[in-house]
Amino acid sequence: MSTLRLRGGRLYDPAHGIDGEVCDLGVRDGRIVALHENEPVDREHDVSGMIVMAGGIDLHSHIGGGKVNLARLLLPEDHRPAPRTDNPLELASCGACTPGTLATGYRYAEMGYTAAFEPAMALSNARHAHMEMGDTPILDHGAYVMLGNDELLLEMLAEGGDPALVRDYVGWAINAARAMGVKVVNPGGISAFKFNQRKLDVDEPHVQHRVTPRQVVHALARALTELAVPHPLHIHASNLGVAGNIASTLATIDALEGLRGHLTHVQFHSYGTEGPHKFSSAALALVEAVNAHPNVSIDVGQIIFGQTVTASGDTMTQIRNAALGSPRKWVGADIECDAGCGLVPFRYRDQSYVNALQWVIGLEIFLLANDPWRVVLTTDHPNGGPFTSYPHLIRLLMDKSFRDEQLARLHPEVAAHAALREIRRELTLYEIAIMTRAAPARLLGLADRGHLGVGAAADIAVYREDADREYMFRTPEYVFKDGELVARQGRIVATPVGGTHFVEPGFDGAIEQRIARYAEHHHALDFRNAAIGRDELCTCANGGQLLVTPCAVHGTNGT
Amino acid sequence: MEINGIAIDDTFAEAFPMKATRLVVTAHNETWAMHAAVAATGFATSVIACGCEAGIERHLDAAETPDGRPGVALLMFSMSGKELAKQVERRVGQCVLTCPTTAVYAGLADGEPIALGRNLRFFGDGWQISKMIGGVRYWRVPVMDGEFVAQETTPVVKAVGGGNLLILARDTDAALAAAEAAVATMRAVPGVILPFPGGVVRSGSKVGSRYKALPASTNEAFCPALTGLAAKTSLTPEVRCVMEIVIDGLTEADVTTATRAGMQAILERGAAAGVVRLSAGNYGGKLGPFHFHLRRIIAPEAAS
Amino acid sequence: MTASPTPTDAPPLPWTCPFCALLCDGVALARGETLELRGSDCPKARQALAQQPADTAAATPTIDGRAASLDEALDAAARLLAGATLPLFAGLATDVAGIRSLYALASARDAILDHLLGDAIMASVRPLQDRGVYYTTLAEVRTRADLIVCFGTRPAERYPEFFRRIAPGEPRRREIVFVGTDTDPAAAGPDTELEAVPFAGDAFDTLALLNALAADRALAAPPPGPLAGLAARLQAARYAVIVWEPGASGAQGALVGEAINRLVGTLNARTRAASLALGGSQGGYTANQVVTWLSGLPLRTGLFRDGLRHDPWALATARVLAGRNADLLLWVSSFDPSATPPAADLPTIILGHAAMPPVAGAPQVFIPVATPGIGAAGHLFRLDGGVVVPLVQARDDGLPTVAAIAGAIAQRLAAPASGAGS
């Protein structure tokens, strides 16, 4: 039994409505507890004047799996030079836009994040994804399995899409992949590209299966609702990056028909066609729709200027983007009749009209949305920029004059006309705490994370107050993971293995026959190996804790 | 001052700063180099309406050119580097690129570079090739007779425009003969051109006009038709014909040398050949900083 | 699944074969005195199974050729590592757990990492690094490919089950074209047309022509008819898959890969195509994947004290050894007893297959290790890159895993008494 007290900090705990209240925080055996003021503790830190928040939670960050590793392979030059830190606790690891998993864990923890979720785990690549996440030290992690381009589901939908069948299949897939939720990427479009279809609008039929993205989105959202999976369907909508795609984004919201859905990296999906370049901000239209649809949550996918690499399952989009990439090389793949993969290096330039506008659109979304509980701070690492730019992004959101300085450096047409210039809002620490902790925890159904209430896991970040919010959020004074001090003033002091978050929705096991039959005719893996068992998950994830989030209705009878 | 019976006015030719470049045009033989050069420097008498003043500086032997073929050196002068760049692009694009077998190079070593082949390359529609040779970039544009080679840029230097010499003679024959003799010697001077037809201009001008649209108009002070009519005349009755030689040069010294050469050619012929006086156009020092005092040029010791 | 011994009449164990990167998992093992393959007659698997010693108890660690206890061997290995300043970790023929564990050790000892099939792995990695690739996986080939071009390879020679693994699950017409080799009868099947197209010159000349033809470029001389025909069929195919083998493509195999992916890129502008690089056996792709995700850089990276440096050329095992740019060789080879360490006049630690013959020479520690998929469960990456296949333990042969040995050595090095580290 070990106890810890953080004395005198200013707490920002939106889950409990606590907005800068000064009070002590107690920890016993990795959990937050109420300690008497005079109760002796093993360790005590005086954090008076400092800001205390739950550990950051990134609900959309490509931290593990096939495509991330391909990105590392693609850009060895991005990893030069690669000095080692002088910290003997850190194993050798390097990289800038897609660091090694070790460096990813260290760098996230150093800035006060204690969990990150891989949003695009291919069913066929799930073991690999869990392995990489397991080798990402300190952070808890989980992943959303990609469905909606798997030939079997499209086949089911083409047959009429019996909701029970779809529900059981989705339930099986979540369990098989040990996923935290389901993501759909360019619904049906990745599969359509395999049949040489180059474009797929929300109501356009897939050239082979004659199924529309609208049907795919609705069927998956319904299945998740019936399975009572806490995290809503994670949606990478149709037409990513295409001018005018606000129409398909709104149509996707419409396809949900009131069912819950999380639109991810919406910045890339909020483009109009106005102006001389036929490319304009549709942030307002997007935000109005989000405000009007309480069933919808978003993360932004802010872009950050500089070199990065875009990593996506969306081959249909990426083969188009490949011509815009820099440096001029890219990777694409058709994967196991269930997914695709496309990696295009990008260098976002502030003097590019399109890039400058993308930057503006992301910030406009953050600043115009009226319910921070449905807006999550992301750069869609590494697609919009590496996660290490979060402190910079937070400063942009909290500091109007800093934002204006940056805005003035953009492509002159954007700098002169962006609606962003007129937005005076500066997010508060409370709002930042929502967007980076409380909201993602709630959207994921994590009852004991993202807040500082009694019983919560003691994932805590303590920041020294500084007017320069970028500096402040880059180097927290203390970071605790499950009550253990893991980083101190930007230096890693412990490297525990993180746990794996997943859900185990119940489903009718009869579906396995259908899946096995399909696998026998189409897949290249024996059906016996299709699902990851709990023990195997533990091995893959490097021995970290298995953290099951309950599904409210069906419980966890699993397979 | 009077030499060989010819009076030399105590005046100066007033010249102004210009921007200039030298181009070297080569071709399969001298004829085609000359065709290109003549066309490229055509209609380039005055910046007033031509955009530039240009002329052929001299012929170049095969041994003197970068590609070992006969060529021609051209000089082009404009009031600004920007205008000069426009003129170079137009003239080389229409008159050199088009002319069989030609290639074009920069003829100066130092200066602010302006585009030579840099934009003309786009005629290649994607087939153009860049080649760096000895630190210099050339563009190779496929054309019907092979490829048009153009150096990427040509340096622009500060230069002197508007040097002039006025020949006041008894009659037309005498004026023309004197002017021709002067032009022949002046054209041998490197670094200068005489931009008007035959090197000679008869429409010397003053700044301004009674008509608002015109920036310049006839210089009545030197018009024999107006002697006794115009309020201000510089002519005496025995002067019945005046010719002017305008000189643009890369440097002040070049203009001086050319002016001296021209004066000497006329003076050597003596008053008997019909020239009465030599004079020059000045605007009271308002037009430009370069003042070429005729007397100092022809007799530096005497004048100083 | 650790029960042992298993009676001969027990039902065959559903098994995953670890002996080539196809990782066939639809097969089974009958376990008696020997291990016998069921559900396949793969010669490669049979040979590998026949090499498994019946009695692993005889396989003991040795120090300089003399039998030693595991503890003694671990101590000796830790001593050698502690005394080295520039170790080379090579071979690396192990599973995910083995590489994970070795990586921590390598990081602590600032080692260079390479695999015994490093040349072949780099031939597949370099095209990716230099220009990118468009690749496909077995299920896609199986389900959708209507034209399969085996370029310069007869895949079944090194991957005997290849054509069985990509055989369509339902009747479907397809063509399989062998470029630069004879047709392989192993590729035959219902509705399958086999054809051989000879190289025009060598592999490089042929690829140059195919690229020009696929891009509709005019050639000075008419190309050989069969090649022009192949180019036309590539352009007409709904899903063309070009299979090649980096390890069999010569010293400049990476350029073959780049040219194939250029061809795929040209085709993908109008129709659909992808490449498939055969390789990654002996845990090759596994080692490369794991090292890449942990470090950020692929194999042939030195975790040097002053930084990580990836150098596929200078950090090749052969070049490092020839240049005497290491002072210790840690050789890991757990699948194939014949994959012995290269001759090196260096202190050598071998984590080897139990049947590996003794290697003469320098001071050395040999520790026999379990073969993943035989003596231990594990995970390996399949040859198409992203699929990790679980291996089951076929029998308990009492041998430790590479992961366990690397972990035990690391522990000894970390202990203050060992004097290692700094």
Next chain:
Amino acid sequence: MSAPAAVFELRLRALPRFRVDLAGVTPLALGALGEAEAGRVAIRHGNEALALGELFEIRRRPANAPALHFEGDLSRFDRLAWEMEDGEIRVDGPVGHYAAARLRGGLVAVAGDAGGFAACEMAGGELAVAGSVGDFAAAALPGSMDGMRGGTLVVRGDAGARFADRMRRGTAFVFGNAGDFFASRLVAGTIALGGRCGAHPGWAMRRGTLVFAGETPAVPATFVETGHDLRVIWTLLARDLARAGGPFTALPDRRVRRFAGDIAVDGKGEWLLPE
């Protein structure tokens, strides 16, 4: 150069046990130091840092321009003149790998052979190797899109395989023979070869010029002869190349045939074959 310049003479004491990384040891870096200070400059030997003075006897004398003169067998010394910006380095024997790699300016002269990747990603300045160079000279590091991107490389001996792979700009000379895949994937630039080359010269070259002053190689099927009048560009080029001397001296006097390619890729490169 504002700092007082100096020439350092560095005489190798003994062959080092491991390879040594000379990155950072440049005329400008040493220029401001005294003899003893220069001897304390840390370089990497295997995995360990070593003082320069442990490997070399160092003598310093004032000079007009900063320079380093190495004496001895430096074949185990890599990254000589790595990213050097200015000054001069002379080596009186052979050097290891990556000699003058990423060189930006100045002169590097090697009296012996150089190892692999000599002048790779060199951007300016000159590397002159009196002996031969290994594989991948003037090439790119893994993943980089461009190899040598400026400056001049002169190899008086032979070159290994993949000479000038992905080279983008600058001029390279090989007086002797070149290995396989000479100028593979050339992006642009000019390369003149005095001897013969191995298999597949100009493989997948996109742009750029190869001048084969020595033995005429067989022209691949993906190169196309262009019969046009080349005299202008050839004169310009040949006169410039001739200044390198040796097998290139007579180039301006030779007539030339031109082949364009590699049309397997962009096809905007050329082979110039003097007769």
